[in-house]
Amino acid sequence: MNLIYKEKLNKKDNHFVLKIWASILAMNNHSFCSLYNQYYNGYRLKTGVEWGDYNKSVKPKIHTIRADKKDRWKVGTKIHFVINPYDTKRFQFAPILKVTAIQTIQIRNIFNDANGVSIDGRELSKEEIQELAFNDGFDTVKDFWDYFKWKDFEGKIIHWTQGSNY
Template sequence: MKLSFGTQIKDQPNYFLEKIWKGLLNGPGDLEESYFNYLGRYIAKFGKSWDGDKFTEFFEPKIHTIRRDPDNQWVPGMDIQLVVNLNTIEEFQFAPTLKCQSVQRIHIDYSRLVNPFGPAVFIDYQLLDKPALAKMVRNDGFPTVADFLMYFNEDFTGNLVHWTPLRYE
């Protein structure tokens, strides 16, 4: 199944492609040749590069993504095709097809019933403490918890789709 990624949030670059590739290159297997293949195809299609030269130095890797999934379509073992510009003539798969390793339920609660000082974030119905939340946010490609909460700025329920073995327990 296709996972579509934007390249901006609120008119600012999010560097998700670079962050995903950093995670892939840091993971098991030798993907360096594959990286240059996809980057070359990207340049040929769009006439520009993603900021690949910057990501090794400045970015934390993005190793999962959060999606609304009311029908629970994401399941472990299914193929993941990482794309930009989904369902357009500009659609482009920017990385090799991956396997979904696991899926965890995520809920963001703004009611202040659990946390009177701000939203509460749960994974698999377990409340994340501040260090675990900060780790999850970085692993999802956001630089800070504040940036994450500006994006997810209301109650949210969905799935955390993993393409690495990492899970939040």
């Protein structure tokens, strides 16, 4: 199934493509390392844009948070990482991976003192929320809260790396 990404959130570059590649390259799979340049060059040719330079300081995006009202995402589902899905610049920017884990997530995003996150029914501390935000590719916790637009959210955390469950 397609995991569709925007390259900007709130008019700010999010670098999700590069952050997802950082998580893929951290898997230390030699075949993924050799594919990186192929996807990078294909993206550049298709979009006319470069996604930036990979280096070890890039914080990996190791999962994504999505609504899943039809309960379609399951462990083992094939992930197609895609940008620009509905136009001529559609591009699958990474190899197909499989979902390694699914967790439920509830976000209560009302006021600064009342907001919170629970995963699989367990309430997260402020430090764990920060870790979740960074692992989901956000640069700051504020960016995380702003993305969810100050409203409640229920969905899933879709993992493609091993050992990243909360």
